[in-house]
Amino acid sequence: MSHQQFAAEEPPAAGGKRLPPHADLNLLRTFLGVYRAGSFTAAAPGLGLSQPTVTAQIRTLEQQAGWVLFTRLPRGVEPTPYAHELAAQIAGALDSLATLEDSGATAAPVHLAGPSELLCVRVLPALAPLVADGVQLRVTQGLPEPLLEEMRAGRQDLVITTRRPRGRALESVPLADEEYLLVANPAWAERVEGADEPCAALSAVPMVTYAEDLPILRRYWRTVFGKQLTARAAVTVPNLYAVLSAVNAGAGYSVLPRSLCEEYLHSGHLALLHDPEEPPLNTLFLVQRPGDNTNPDLVRVRDRLRQAALDW
Incomplete structure (x- = not known):
């Protein structure tokens, strides 16, 4: 399989429509990034693209496929049935390809944010062993809503907040009381x-x-x-x-x-x-940036926080 072209797999998408036989791989990556992030703006940093470029690439893919992939909302986008079908067809292959491409590469820093006092007293001591083991952290302190807005924009990987995020774009799990x-x-x-x-x-x-x-x-x-x-x-x-x-x-x-x-x-x-x-x-909530994150250190930080919080 070429890095520039991606052959669609059967079955056909919703309504009997099929992915173009040789769709541009970059367009499909952009599509999957938007599908998982829930907005063009949130997907852009993770893709290494500007928001206008993401928008243009999605429009190109929609024109090539003859499908409307996303319904634009006041905040973010809603995938159409065609988008759900397309994601099901390509996600596994693209994730496998990303794993192959990233093998041997240094894991990216994990961007973590939360209340300053909690970060100092609980979070950083809990993560110190991971840092000693090579995990890189970029830590930000702040109030819940500004930090969650940064996450929606793709600038935070994990946020600890005292408020459950509103809406469905960001999923959270209770961390500790x-x-x-x-x-x-x-x-x-x-x-x-x-x-x-x-x-x-x-x-x-x-x-x-x-x-x-x-x-x-x-x-x-x-x-x-x-x-x-x-x-x-x-x-x-x-x-x-x-x-x-x-x-x-x-x-x-x-x-x-x-x-x-x-x-x-x-x-x-x-x-x-x-x-x-x-x-x-x-109640403290742990919020993770939308999408299937392939950074193994992010998973290590997330799991370590969940484990440590049992004793908080």
């Missing part, structure tokens, strides 16, 4: 210890947060105390690491993920202010 704890410096904890009304006792303690709208604290109050949080922050800082630093130094109290503050609780630098029967949990 993150527990949130109400903590303070032991000196402040002594003032509220044994209080019948923890909320009332905490009104005299400064509050530390990373955002003015108090997202984590408000959720804790709502789910644990069944009340609306009315207090205002005494200190607002850029991120959860800064919250931890301020609370550890005695600036006040806050709600932090267990992964971030567990070491300080064990050492006695922080104290637990409240121990509910059911502390609030935040």
Whole structure:
């Protein structure tokens, strides 16, 4: 089989139509990339092409085949029945060819993204053995929606997010449940210890947060105390690491993920202010870039994260 031409296999596609007997291999690769990525934009980086080139190649293949392969949507594309049939015919052969072409080549870096604190405390320590074994990582921190948009554009391979992606273009699996704890410096904890009304006792303690709208604290109050949080922050800082630093130094109290503050609780630098029967949990999701990724290191990173998360 030529690297420039690909002979279609039987059976004929939907509606009795057949792939042109000698379709250009590059067009078929582009088609399969779009089919798996769900959009022209997301497919382009993985194909090493610009988005206009991807669009032009799909139009050429549609003209040659006499089929409409994709229905354009406001965001992405929807494969037609002809596209599903074509993908079934060519995917196995193209993947086998890609494996042969890539054999002996150095695996590409794995692009991984997620919340900065989780990356530092959980993710990078879990992946350190893979890095020592030759896996290359390109790690980005950020908020869920911008990171998922980067994935849709093909710039991220794996994203850990606290929100399940909307729509069907990105598939996710639950990775772990993150527990949130109400903590303070032991000196402040002594003032509220044994209080019948923890909320009332905490009104005299400064509050530390990373955002003015108090997202984590408000959720804790709502789910644990069944009340609306009315207090205002005494200190607002850029991120959860800064919250931890301020609370550890005695600036006040806050709600932090267990992964971030567990070491300080064990050492006695922080104290637990409240121990509910059911502390609030935040589910972490692992999202993988759409498509049949052939990078073996990506699979190793994904599987290692899933295994490590069992102990998180």
